[in-house]
Amino acid sequence: MKKLLLVFCVLILSVSGVFAGGSPQPASANDWPQGPVTVITPWAVGGVADIVNRKTSTYGAEVLGQPILATNELGAGGNVALTNFLKNGPNSTNLIFGGEGAFSIAPNVDGSEALQFTYGDYEPIINLYSSIFVMTADASLGITDLESLRTYGQGKRLKVAVNGIAGSEAFLAKALFGELGLELDLISYNGANLALDAAAKGETSFAISHQSQAAGSVSAGTLTPVVVFDETGVNNDIFKNVKGVGEYGYAAYFRNRCFILARKGTDPAVIDKVRNAYLQILAKPDIVEFYSTLMIEVDPLTPSDMDRHVELVTDIVLGNL
Amino acid sequence: MELFIEGFSQLLNFQNFLFMNIGVLLGMIFGAIPGLTVILCIVLFLPFTYSLGPIQSFMFLLGIYCAGGYGGSISAILIRTPGTPHATATMLDGYPMSRRGESKKALNIALQASTFGGILSAITLLFFAPQVGKFAQQMGTPEYFLVCAFGLTIIAGVSGKSLVHGLISGALGLFIATIGLDPMTSNTRFIFNNINLYSGFDLVICLIGLFALSEVLGKSKRSEQLHAPSLASLRSESGRISKAEYKRIARPAIISTIIGVIVGIIPGTGASMASFVSYDRAKQMSKKPEEFGNGSIEGIVAAETANNAVTGATLIPLLTLGIPGDGAVAIMLGALMINGLTPGPKLFVDHGVTMYAIMIGLIFVNGFMYLQGRYLTRLFAKVIAIPTSILTPIIVIFCFAGAFSVKNSMFDVSVALVFAAVAYILTKLNFSTIPVLLGLVLGPITEENFRRALILSDGSWGIFIDSPISIGLLILIVFALAIIIRGKINENKQGLSHAQA
Numbered sequence: 052m053k054k055l056l057l058v059f060c061v062l063i064l065s066v067s068g069v070f071a072g073g074s075p076q077p078a079s080a081n082d083w084p085q086g087p088v089t090v091i092t093p094w095a096v097g098g099v100a101d102i103v104n105r106k107t108s109t110y111g112a113e114v115l116g117q118p119i120l121a122t123n124e125l126g127a128g129g130n131v132a133l134t135n136f137l138k139n140g141p142n143s144t145n146l147i148f149g150g151e152g153a154f155s156i157a158p159n160v161d162g163s164e165a166l167q168f169t170y171g172d173y174e175p176i177i178n179l180y181s182s183i184f185v186m187t188a189d190a191s192l193g194i195t196d197l198e199s200l201r202t203y204g205q206g207k208r209l210k211v212a213v214n215g216i217a218g219s220e221a222f223l224a225k226a227l228f229g230e231l232g233l234e235l236d237l238i239s240y241n242g243a244n245l246a247l248d249a250a251a252k253g254e255t256s257f258a259i260s261h262q263s264q265a266a267g268s269v270s271a272g273t274l275t276p277v278v279v280f281d282e283t284g285v286n287n288d289i290f291k292n293v294k295g296v297g298e299y300g301y302a303a304y305f306r307n308r309c310f311i312l313a314r315k316g317t318d319p320a321v322i323d324k325v326r327n328a329y330l331q332i333l334a335k336p337d338i339v340e341f342y343s344t345l346m347i348e349v350d351p352l353t354p355s356d357m358d359r360h361v362e363l364v365t366d367i368v369l370g371n372l
Numbered sequence: 373m374e375l376f377i378e379g380f381s382q383l384l385n386f387q388n389f390l391f392m393n394i395g396v397l398l399g400m401i402f403g404a405i406p407g408l409t410v411i412l413c414i415v416l417f418l419p420f421t422y423s424l425g426p427i428q429s430f431m432f433l434l435g436i437y438c439a440g441g442y443g444g445s446i447s448a449i450l451i452r453t454p455g456t457p458h459a460t461a462t463m464l465d466g467y468p469m470s471r472r473g474e475s476k477k478a479l480n481i482a483l484q485a486s487t488f489g490g491i492l493s494a495i496t497l498l499f500f501a502p503q504v505g506k507f508a509q510q511m512g513t514p515e516y517f518l519v520c521a522f523g524l525t526i527i528a529g530v531s532g533k534s535l536v537h538g539l540i541s542g543a544l545g546l547f548i549a550t551i552g553l554d555p556m557t558s559n560t561r562f563i564f565n566n567i568n569l570y571s572g573f574d575l576v577i578c579l580i581g582l583f584a585l586s587e588v589l590g591k592s593k594r595s596e597q598l599h600a601p602s603l604a605s606l607r608s609e610s611g612r613i614s615k616a617e618y619k620r621i622a623r624p625a626i627i628s629t630i631i632g633v634i635v636g637i638i639p640g641t642g643a644s645m646a647s648f649v650s651y652d653r654a655k656q657m658s659k660k661p662e663e664f665g666n667g668s669i670e671g672i673v674a675a676e677t678a679n680n681a682v683t684g685a686t687l688i689p690l691l692t693l694g695i696p697g698d699g700a701v702a703i704m705l706g707a708l709m710i711n712g713l714t715p716g717p718k719l720f721v722d723h724g725v726t727m728y729a730i731m732i733g734l735i736f737v738n739g740f741m742y743l744q745g746r747y748l749t750r751l752f753a754k755v756i757a758i759p760t761s762i763l764t765p766i767i768v769i770f771c772f773a774g775a776f777s778v779k780n781s782m783f784d785v786s787v788a789l790v791f792a793a794v795a796y797i798l799t800k801l802n803f804s805t806i807p808v809l810l811g812l813v814l815g816p817i818t819e820e821n822f823r824r825a826l827i828l829s830d831g832s833w834g835i836f837i838d839s840p841i842s843i844g845l846l847i848l849i850v851f852a853l854a855i856i857i858r859g860k861i862n863e864n865k866q867g868l869s870h871a872q873a
Contacts, residue, residue, distance in 0.1 A: 097706030127570030162560040217558035
């Protein structure tokens with residue numbers, strides 16, 4: 052019995068040891084940060100946000116005087132991490148990523164009743180990057196712009212492959228096809244790469260994805276780019292001749308953005324300190340090159356620009372539910 | 373041929389082999405410890421690769437990926453707690469072998485089978501990637517669904533003594549797999565306004581509860597505790613495989629490699645499905661099917677060959693089409709992109725030398741996995757000589773830490789405990805827990821592909837007989853069901869004749 056009790060005590064102590072630890076203590080603005088700064092990616096390891104977080108974090112000690120620890124917390128498309136983040140107080144050294152998915156889409160689709168956060172619970176610091184979506188078509192269809200899309204789509208229900216039925220790509224497709232007066236069936240795939248593959252082999256006619264994801268198939272000629280979801284075209288070798296949705300006079304576009312957020316109530320001096328640190332990081336030549344490789348934009352935005360982005364996307368979502 | 377030679381010369385670098393071996397060692401350890409996973413290992417060490425070149429980082433990551441596949445079988449064989457989901461099929465025969473004092477032999481068979489499957493898969497990747505890639509392109513949503521439906525027929529083979537019990541367990545797994553967001557409409561299902569249930573249950577957490585923690589619960593009764601073989605008996609066991617045994621396992625090894633490669637090229641399926649399908653096929657084709665579940669060497673070979681045969685094949689859609697086949701490979705996709713390599717049809721054109729270096733390197737990864745495995749299994753085999761009173765708390769700690777580490781969530785620790793309780797009750801009622809795992813593995817991809825196929829066809833069921841591959845798969849399903857029904861009829865007849873006797 053004594054042996055059993057001993058084993059039980061060792062077990063309890065060990066388990067409590069495993070889960071010991073806690074969030075760093077908040078500090079005053081002047082000496083912030085007193086310890087390492089943790090930046091949480093609430094999405095998958097290996098995704099664009101995760102890669103960018105890990106890459107930019109390597110400059111933490113240089114620009115903030117403390118290391119930046121890039122970490123991930125998964126679950127519910129980022130909503131679990133954003134909920135758990137509310138346990139942090141103002142001036143915490145924990146920061147988190149968020150974007151239109153969490154603040155414009157999630158509150159307006161099924162399951163929103165489970166959300167315990169709003170955009171107002173966070174203090175936007177800087178937009179770490181912007182990614183411009185692109186619509187591509189099965190190359191055999193010969194569709195290369197919105198005019199040929201409109202001609203092709205008259206009287207048809209077009210199948211568009213997207214990464215998740217409640218993702219940014221799905222709402223962009225609905226908004227654009229609505230403005231074009233075309234009917235569509237959204238086909239949800241478990242990942243943008245699968246959606247692109249579906250269009251490349253003719254299972255669907257179109258796919259919407261980030262540029263970097265479509266680049267390989269477009270270069271190989273299995274998919275043709277139709278339009279980029281931005282005001283104008285983009286400046287890279289693969290998609291340089293593709294027009295932006297805004298150039299056609301339509302409003303169905305927004306960029307995918309990745310905000311760095313602090314807990315609401317964080318001292319403005321702390322926000323500025325982090326913002327300036329990241330502005331320095333974003334100016335580093337290797338980061339600029341890295342962004343170019345990933346086909347994402349340095350697009351820091353001001354806090355009010357970020358607020359407007361959330362509002363704009365919310366309007367598009369509400370108009371296309 | 374020039375690319376091949378140039379790639380080979382780029383690979384022949386001390387650092388490449390060093391990182392490959394570090395990866396193999398880490399993968400084997402993480403795979404072997406219940407609760408720790410290959411994905412966790414890759415995530416933890418991913419930042420380390422950011423300062424490496426594409427060949428070095430890929431050698432390191434592939435080392436983890438391949439050796440993790442084998443590592444999972446170590447704990448499955450020794451302590452009946454699979455370190456990875458796909459090692460569950462290995463456990464079915466590995467653990468009974470271990471209990472009868474053949475731990476070293478079981479580990480040896482698993483290692484050799486893993487190496488065989490891994491090397492053949494790597495060779496397929498190296499020499500037939502374009503052809504296999506083209507075949508993969510012939511398969512779409514309806515074909516993926518039919519492969520999954522075929523996978524569900526395996527439930528009959530792992531149901532234990534009662535097919536009805538197996539079907540009920542499988543249905544329970546399928547039901548649990550529906551919790552979370554609807555894959556086609558994003559409507560919520562059974563989440564009860566709990567944000568933690570939004571994405572359903574992570575497979576690793578279910579595995580920890582269903583097998584590792586439930587095993588601990590099962591052994592908690594003193595009468596049911598494992599009577600571990602002594603260290604002396606372990607030392608006396610040679611672990612050698614005889615010529616006759618090699619002859620016996622040759623056929624399942626080759627068939628399982630083919631199954632592993634085919635399953636590997638289908639996105640979202642993964643090693644668990646490959647190992648169960650192979651296990652089931654090996655049982656159907658064996659001259660001694662009654663040995664399956666009681667320590668059949670064919671069973672271990674089928675499961676282990678198949679799950680490592682997936683490794684090279686999974687890279688085919690990744691490198692040729694940019695489609696990651698499973699979670700671990702999805703992380704590798706990020707590692708490629710960080711090095712400026714965009715996966716897709718032009719990858720071989722733009723970075724042919726690097727690609728050949730990586731593909732040739734995969735063969736070496738498997739070779740080093742064998743060498744390290746041979747040495748390490750001698751150490752691992754000693755685990756079963758550790759007294760249960762010490763080993764059990766250690767397993768529980770790793771299980772809790774592993775469940776917590778998936779999403780840094782205490783909720784998941786509770787989920788693992790609930791699954792453990794469910795598994796314990798099921799076992800007490802003579803229900804096998806393996807069909808539950810199969811339901812969890814196959815449920816989401818079966819549903820998703822079935823519903824997507826019907827949306828693509830505007831509701832027409834004809835989409836499932838539209839291609840020769842679909843028709844072939846349908847014939848396979850009918851054939852598998854016929855075997856199950858015939859087997860059941862024969863069992864009933866035998867039962868009747870025994871009763872009359």
